[in-house]
Amino acid sequence: MKIRIEKSGCVGNARCNAVAGDLYPLDDVGYIAVEGFDVAPGDEEAARKGARACPERIIFEEE
Ligand code: SF4
Numbered sequence: 001m002k003i004r005i006e007k008s009g010c011v012g013n014a015r016c017n018a019v020a021g022d023l024y025p026l027d028d029v030g031y032i033a034v035e036g037f038d039v040a041p042g043d044e045e046a047a048r049k050g051a052r053a054c055p056e057r058i059i060f061e062e063e
Helices: 015-019 044-053
Strands: 002-005 036-038 059-062
Touching (some): 044 059
Antiparallel strands (some): 002 036
């Protein structure tokens, strides 16, 4: 499983980070710092929760 993030659409409300801070790091001004990542075994549920927490719907789960 992979996560893809349409970083340019981030509004910096940090919901993803609040749910799964280790997976969704923020930059110095509070916007998502990564464009995606490979989800390690065991992190799938946290990755999904972070994705669902984004009100902008810019975090996508991919195979
Ligand atoms: S929840 Fe979405 S909009 Fe908010 S910081 Fe995370 S990626 Fe950006």
